[in-house]
Amino acid sequence: MLGLIRRLSRVGLLGINQRNADYILPRNDRAKYPMVDDKLLTKQLAERHGLSVPPLYGMVEIYRQVRDVHKLLEQHEDFVVKPAHGSQGHGIVVVTGRVGTGYRRANGSLLTPEDMGHHISNILSGIYSLGGQPDQALIEYRVQFDPVFEKITYLGVPDVRIIVLLGVPVMAMVRLPTRMSDGKANLHQGALGAGIDMATGRTLTAVWRDRIVEEHPDTGNRVSGVEIPHWGTMLDIAARTYDMTGLGYQGVDLVLDSARGPLILEINARPGLNIQIANRVGLRPRLELAERHLAQLTTVADRVAFARLHFGVDTPAPRTSTKI
Amino acid sequence: MNNRHLFVLVTALTLAGLSFFLYKVLILEVPVTPDATLMQWNVEARINFQGVGDPIKVDMFMPQSRHRYPVLDFSFISRDYGLTSGNRDGQRLAVWSIQAARGPQTLYFRCRIRDLGARYVEPGPPPTGVQPVTLEGLEFEAAQAHLARIRARSADTETLTALLLKSFNKTPLPANLAPLLGPRPTIAQKLELALNLLALARVPARVVHGVELVEQRRRAPLISWLEVWKNPGWVAFNPKTGRAGLPRTFMPWYFGPNPMVKLSGGHDLEVNISVLKIHTLAITQAGDLGQAAQVLALRFSLFSLPIDSQLVYRILLLVPVGAFLLVLLRNVVGLKTFGTFMPVLIALSFRETNLGRGLLLFILIVALGLAVRFYLERLKLLMVPRLAAVLTVVVLLMAALSILGHQLGLEAGLSVALFPMVVLTMTIERMSVLWDERGPAEALKQGVGSLLAAVIAFVAMVNSYLEHLVFTFPELLLVLLAATLLLGRYTGYRLFELPRFRALARKDA
CATH class of the missing domain: 3.30.1490 (Dna Ligase; domain 1)
Structure with a gap:
């Protein structure tokens, strides 16, 4: 048990207590929650900031x-x-x-x-x-999702979740509905989650019900290696949502509409931790790296470039801090 | 946030709680365990005399609550006598009186006394002046001559007193003393002379009478001791030996030259004092003590409340303990429960029903309630009316179980009324919502988790040792609060989230 804790800590796994105590509580002002908890408000706010949402x-x-x-x-x-x-x-x-x-x-x-x-x-x-x-x-509006996902989704609408720390996108995954999830894109309801290479927008391995899988359980098609169109735009939107909500630690859910491109579906002030399993990497080293370089990242373009440079799979993983 | 701020707060709370706790345990000797026993004494004075048909009046000095020897309670057995209280030499008297009494008469005075230990010896009130000299003429001359001789050999008040008392006990008596004491002087006579001689020397002195608190003694003698004032306190001397210092377990009863009991209208007065050491549960004393001794910390304890309020607080103070356990179970272990503190409330009702019975009734009601709730689901009711309907059904179920149990002769059925019905209703509601949304497995998992948490909280909260600790030392809750605050910044993993992320560890290893 202690060995497991040590190994998980070395990978930089962010636990639920640390997520709450070190990121959500200090960085997310409670007064700003209504903006993301009320989807109507989110929609209006996004439109005011020039970000696309389903009409x-x-x-x-x-x-x-x-x-x-x-x-x-x-x-x-x-x-x-x-x-x-x-x-x-x-x-x-x-x-x-x-x-x-x-x-x-x-x-x-x-x-x-x-x-x-x-x-x-x-x-x-x-x-x-x-x-x-x-x-x-x-x-x-019902999203007509991009045909790229057709082979690796069952009913429902796949969406892309991007974790954003103070405007820097740090980790992403695409959530693919399955028969088990009843068309919903929630991992604990049985949807499939595939990690995304932040540099290229290509899917990595996928997790389904706490297991690592290669193929979609319903369609049988390979889930990894799929290139997500408009990846740059998605990162750009994700980075901008921080200026929109002011929430320091948030999960942005995007859908890819075949006609309208990436749309913000909703924003989550308490994003889940399963994204780490989908990416098979811990969040903590990335969060800490982003925090260290925050001062230099003044523009949206800076923040997106930083994410693509440091959080890709081929770039060496940032060192885990030794602090426990 | 600012962690240093938190640590300062936590340290302050811990220090405050612990130091008050230690003060009560070490200095006030409040027992840490509920079954610790304390020494105390039953002291009884039996007054016998003969009545001859005249009006009778008996007065007796009463022992007073003093710091070291608080009188916990006292009582009188006085048959047809009227009982009033009086005052002599600034001390309390019990006064019995009756119009006419004939034949042997017996009166009793009883009290319960505790010894807090030598630390509690009070300095005593300083004397108002030197006692008056009652000698005249030849006796006065003799006394002055004797005093002059002794004084010449003494250095200070203490040696003077000691030498004086010693000279009283010499055989043969020094020449000057013979006319003052006469042949075979009693202790009372010696003490009276000592008071006179000390008065001549301008030394304030008094006589103290008391008993020795021993294991058991039926005819405990009333011991008289001489005390002289030496700033800042009284120093006691044994009149027989002239040695300073009271016996270790000497309990002062009253002061002054008068006898302990005075009788008018009767004869053959006899006073018997008996002493018996008894053991009582220490905790029943903490309250008595608070009232008897003027120790603020004890007077303002929960023991000063009326008994029924005390009973309420005995339970209320356990709730934070249960809540703390829940913090551990939820944030460190990662157990999932329905409602944050629902298991604590369930555990509280288990205290009343006992565990096995409580679990059975709880599961029975929730299961039946769930069945009704699933039926109501088909009617597509709005939320508040649906909750009200479930609540009504829960109350009916409780009543039905009680009646059924009673008819079958099972007392267990009656205790179902002790369950908090709103908590039951909310449990049923949440469980059914979870059942619909996440499937029966997840609902049952959280249900079992809640029951497990309730059982763990119950085991802690039913512990009489723990109950005693928090009730007697509520300041310990400050320490608990500090620990809770610390856990509020706990950022380590939860035990139950580890298996979920096991795949991550495998890849790296």
Whole structure:
């Protein structure tokens, strides 16, 4: 057991306590949380900063509006309904088309208009929000993901998670939905996570349910070595989100739309630690290196260049500090 | 944040808590274990006399609470006598009186006394002046002559007193003393003469009467000792030997030349003092002590509260201990539980129901509640009404279990009422949400984790030793607070997150 702790510490594994005590608590001002916890606010803020997000079709704020929502939905063939304060993908319904008056979901099942109304009521009542507070339902553009992911994803929308420390992107992974994750891109729900070479934007090995895998469990295609298009733009967006939210340690979730390019899906003020397994490397050495050079990195371009230079797989890994 | 700030705070809290704790343990001798026993004495005075049908009045000096010998409580057995209190020589008197009494009469006075040890000897109030000289004429001359002789050989107050007392015990008596003491003088006579001679020498002196606290003695003699004032305190001398210093276990009862008991209207007065050492649980004394001794730290302890409030605090003070355990379990071990402190609350109710029974009832109610909750899920209810419905069902389930248990003759069923129903309801709700979202495995895992945490918290909180420690020494919670603050900055790994990252270690090794 002690040997395991020593080895993990040598790799620079960031544990949950250290993430909270050394990064989230000191660097993320609680007053800024609403900006990322409320997806509507995030969306508005991103647009103001010139960062692309999936366009908003409309929203439902009070129960009265639930009856009229179908009028709004009529205008769109496909769309996504999500809670404004949802977490971990709960409460998100992706509609890909229509069957009569009903809606067809991404996983093939059908929703009657009553089902849809009830789902939206549930969102308003706060079932999916943190702390069960009353919530709003957002109806937005359904991302048409880039064909590059088609072979290595099952239903759902793959997204790219980038950890950003004070504006410096430090680690990234792409999360690929599987049959088990029910189209959701959350690792603990069974999605596949593949690490990304920060220098090139090429995928590395993948982790699925705490195991290292080479192929997608549903499609059987190789997951590693896939080059993610618009990688430079993604890093650029990730670096800019720090100026937008002011959160020192955040996880930025991006989707790659075939028409619109990279879009910010959401920002997480308490990003998970599984990204280390997907990349098979610890976060701590990278975080410490970035902190040491922060003073020289004044512009967004500097920060992106720094990330590409130091956090690629072919560049020697930064030395782990000896501090325990 | 600023770690140095935290360390300073933690050190301050630890020092404050520990030093107060040590002060109470080492100086005040508050027992660290709940079953430590203390020495104390039952001292009883039995007063016998004969009544002849006249009005009778008996007064007796009462021992007073003094620093070293606090009187914990006292009582009287006095049959038909009226009992009042009085005052003589600035000391308290118990006064018995009756209109008419005939034949042998017996009165009792009993008290419980504790010896806090020699450290508590008080300097005593300084004398108001020198006692009056009661000698006249020839006796006065003889006394002055004797004093002059002794004085010539003494260096200070102490040697003067010692030599005086020694001269009283010489055989044959020195020439000057014979007319003063007469043949076969009693101790009382010697003491009276000593007071007179010391008065002539302008030395304040007094007589102290008391008993020796020994293991057990039925007819303990009332010992009279001479005390002279030597700034800053009284120095006691044995009138028989002239040696200074009181016996180690001498408990002063009263001061002055008067007898301990005075009787008017009766005859054949006899006073018997008996002493018996008893052992009591030390902890029952901490409270008594606080009231008897004027030690601030003890007077302002939780023991000064009414008993029912004490019982509440006995439990309340254990909650931080449970919370600290939960910090360890969650942040160091990485155990997942429903609700942050839910296991502590469950553990509290286990204290009332006992563990096995509590676990059984808890699992039963949660399982039944979950079944109802899953049924309600199909009705697609809004959240607050759904919670209210589950709460109602939980209360009904508790009532049903109690009735069923009672009918079957199982007392266990009744104790179900002690569970906090809101906690049960929230547990059911969270468990069912988790069940839906993450599957039954995860829900059961967290359920078992919660129960495990509750059992661990229970084991700690049911420990009578621990309960005694935090109740008697609430300042220890400051140390616990310091440890909690330190854990608040713990950045090491959690035990349970290690397996998750095992793959990372393998690659590097």
